[in-house]
Amino acid sequence: MTEPVLSVRDLNVGFRTSRGLAHVVNGISYDVQPGETLAIVGESGSGKSVGTLALLGLLPPGVAKVSGSAVFAGEELIGRSEEKLRPIRGAGIGMVFQDPMTSLNPVLTVGRQIVEAVRAHGPMPKAAARARAEELLAEVGIPDPRSRADAFPHQLSGGMRQRVMIAIALAGDPKVLIADEATTALDVTVQAQIIELIGRLQSEHSTGVIWITHDLGVVAGIADHVLVMYAGRCVEEGSVDELFDRPVHPYTRGLLGSMPLVDDPRPARERDPLSTMPGLPPDPVRLPPGCSFYPRCTIRADERCRTEVPPLVPIAGSSDRHRAATFYAPEGV
């Protein structure tokens, strides 16, 4: 196996709130290999976005408390100063944000916002940067990029804005691309185009991709490795085949049990199985002492589950990258 381009170990994020520290990300670890796609899935609020924002120091300072380690290309990111993170932002790790409505500045043209990303990492003449911005717009499938570059965000559709976000993330030629619900706002055809585009760029530049999504259909189609998050913890991870064929954790099994057919015509949001499972995730300020999934668990819930956090351990009979955090792995999976 090659050297991972990004290696996250025991990442924790807490938010100082009026009610106490909210434990939003609790000991997440993963590796991203060059050219590989890691999918992170989990229901809303499970800490997927926060966990990736923490890598680039993009959480509100003073409110967020981040610990653990994240090594990118041999350099530790956690605890690094703003000025030292700057060269990594955009050029090392690019990020496509979840909400394209609010993530673009309403008073600047989209062309300008892409140019900023192009010029952030070294001097480049204005005209060349502008040409590069138009090229990027064309690459993400925006027709007539020359005139679209002069549009303001409110003049573009949601799908167009999402593509602009992707163009911005690609502008710095990142080694790792974090795509946070990058295709959620798009219709199926556009979604397929974007997935194809990122796949192509990924194989050309061997970019490592972290794909955050609710859409298990997409995960099955594009991911190499999958990490399932619940209440800020990783409850199961494995290769996409292992996870879909032999899910071990009751949460994963629940997700997949209600997984729709891949060609379900309804938009991803409506058929989101992660939020249709009965019950609610625990309050991050008062995490239960045992397994976070215990209150919702249908398979087996006993005293040990209630009082002890099950460690993430390799599954017998699977590869050692297939691991789950449950005391009750079903026999003979």
Add this chain to the structure above:
Amino acid sequence: MTGYVIRRLVQSVIVLIGVSILVFAIVHLVPGDPIRLALGTRGTEETYQAMRERAGLDEPLVVQYFQWIGSALTGDLGVSFRTGQPVANMISERVPATLSLAAAAIVVALLIAVPLGTLSALKPRSPVDWFATVSSQAGLSIPDFWMGIMFILLFAGTLGWLPSGGYVGFTEDPVQWARHLIMPAVTAGVASGSIMTRFVRSSVLEALGQDYVRTARAKGMRARDVMTWHVLRNALVPLVTVGGVQLAYLLSGVVIVEIVFAWPGLGQMALQAVEARDYSLLQGTVLLFAVIFLVVNLVVDLLYAKLDPRISYEQGAAR
């Protein structure tokens, strides 16, 4: 764009007509006889009657209004009862002093508000923030006559650095113009600056929390560029409105500051006109203030639409 400007101009004219009627009515309904005041104890009944007639005060109010507004359109605002000079001349003599003071005061206000408001938004609950809050509270509550007098005592009296009052035209002597301008501009600017500091603080704070600022940081932009192009650029939009209101206020005469520094501005003249029941002078000045407000408002709206592309001219002023 042109259509929008024309529509706004028509609106302004309508407002101006309304204001002129109001000004006229108020001035004429206020008790007190201007001719008697102007004559004082001198003059006979004949001179009194003759002056009334000459001023047109014998005519019905409606006729008087149309006479006034008719000649106002040609630039003739009548003749002051008190000095016998044309009102238009008296006003235009004072305009340079008022413009100098208002422009300098708004610059002072911005020099206070933008850095202080921004710094305190960047470090909420820090000593800087605390200082900004306390000093803008103080700037608002210290009476300007007192501040003006303190400045005079210190800088004109004890230190002897600056003249204690008066005005020198820019064309006469730019250095003296500036020396005379400093203290009144600071005195007038502090209150506006204090109001605007709070405003800058809250709009910068709001801009800082926006997702697009996070996007800009994630691009790897320099902190300074993120600050300029994403935080301040967006915080500027609401600031234009507040700045416009403050500018209009400063232009329409900061009476007390003008009195303290013997500054020959419009505010002081308007006050004298009220005291002397100088109808034509008062009407002319107040009408000018109304025009100033309308023009500043129009400019603010145009600037607003220029700064925020989401506001389209077609929908008119969305605010």
